[in-house]
Amino acid sequence: MVSLLGAKNTVFEQADPHAVSDYVNQHVGTHCIRLPRSGSLQASLSHCSFGKLDLCQISYGGSVHVTSPALETIYHLQLLQRGHCLWRGRGEEHYFTPGELLLINPDDPVDLTYSEDCEKLIVKLPASFLQQACADNQWHAPAEGIRFSASRYDLKSLEGVESLLGLICQEAKAENCAAQLQEQYGRIIASKLLCTFASNVQYESQGESCPSFGRILDYIEEHLKKDISVEQLAQLARMSPRSLYSLFERKVGTTPKSYIRKRKLEQIHGRLSDPAAKVRNITEIAMDYGFLHLGRFSESYKSTFGELPSDTLRRHH
Structure with a gap:
């Protein structure tokens, strides 16, 4: 599968999954992994910071169980590209397949099991970034924080989201992308998420x-x-x-x-x-x-x- 991020963004290639997990903890989101008892897994990861966003393309190369009590101050938008990923949350479970999006709120527990061939793109957004998008658009964000009401989506049914993610990844691969442009793209995707996904935000300007x-x-x-x-x-x-x-x-x-x-x-x-x-x-x-x-x-x-x-x-x- 063609990488959504460029070769210059490669951090690990066929590496120890624990090393990849440690890097994810530092840059993408706090979590724990549990590996299969047998086999030697080969994990890969590409990562880049793009304005206030972090883009991460990851595969663990095995049936890895990923858990976290909560992401706390960040949102994750995870796009499955290959394989499948079992998600458990909100009293239900779902096997994500390529083309499906998982949206994780800061206070959502994370419980994911990757398939051996699972590969996904993760977009990390700071909670403060979405708050600022509400302020910029004169929308009312609840004091307890912005919360999206659903966790899973079919990318094809979301108008413009797929092309926007593709464009951001394309800009992230470019040799020179101005900081101002990166910030602008970040503001666009924050507003796009708030306009597209059901949430507890009141859209007073609409x-x-x-x-x-x-x-x-x-x-x-x-x-x-x-x-x-x-x-x-x-x-x-x-x-x-x-x-x-x-x-x-x-x-x-x-x-x-x-x-x-x-x-x-x-x-x-x-x-x-x-x-x-x-x-x-x-x-x-x-x-x-x-x-x-x-x-x-x-x-x-x-x-x-x-x-x-x-x-x-x-x-x-």
């Missing part, structure tokens, strides 16, 4: 986006029994479908389709829970809201409300 988003939600409520497409919503909001995905991720932490399905299920749950509602049968109400496959509808309903639709109907009617 007054125009709130009425627009409210109009989208009103349209969804008025047309819940119809088949609402992402293209329809994007046209209503006068933005591209990819921008619409970013808007929904930022505002409600999910995709437009998932939000619409959730609202349909909530409407059905309300009908089934209302003794005054005239519900002849579950199939009819499910089809009213566009659920044509009753088995999948029942699974989604139970996953959302913890019981089958027939149980809800039986308890309230």
